[in-house]
Amino acid sequence: MSWLGSIIPLDHLGHYIHWHVILISVGNLVVIGLMVVTFIAALLLPFPGRGGRKASK
């Protein structure tokens, strides 16, 4: 696993974003960002087989 450490340094303090009362680690913020992106993608991307089933409705 040592190669992982060279990409993501895990052996020192994490980075935090501190804005007034809001304190969040960069890792957590990235995950929340990915969730928002996934949510929007789920609404916008076409679902496979949609066209066919709509026609038969």
Added chain:
Amino acid sequence: MSTTEIDRQWTTRLRKRVAGKLPPEKLLPDTQPAYVSSWIYVFGVATLAALIIVIATGCVLSIRGPLWWHQSSIGHFVNSLHLWSVEIFFFAMVIHLWGKFFMGAWRGGRTMTWMTGCVTFFASILAGFTGYVSQTNFDSQWISTQAKDGINATGGGSIFNVLNLGQMLMWHIVLLPLAAIALTAVHVLLVRVKGVVPPYEEDSEIVQ
């Protein structure tokens, strides 16, 4: 036995009730309404799939115990599968929750579907927390010594002692998984009983 006596049996009554509410073709339907063909409807099942992996890998971890998952590479691997399936579980569950929130999926008598979802979310957070404090490493020591002050401040510490590893492990591997599985089962069965909620625009067109 007379037919009235048969009708009064609890087995007969229960069967008729279940069959009336959830006939097989409603439990495992062939088709779904057109509006279900969107990625947003996949996140409930994604959450369910992740939960199954969480439970399965947790069972594997239980076979050999903490020394194994700390010291052997295969143990590390199963431990990682357990952690990452939990990450995917929460990731999918929150997107599922957002989707259902903006769809107003509690409409049309689906209050209990929404509420069982909420309680499952809460039970899952507790399961995640008790998992973190059951790791038996410095991380779990740090988390539990930090958390004890918060929980003691609520008065909950007298029955829920986060420094008690035995208690935390039992909650993590017995009580909370049972709660999560039971709640999820009720949640999914309720979805089948009620059928998928129509979108707002369809809802106003058809009289429910």
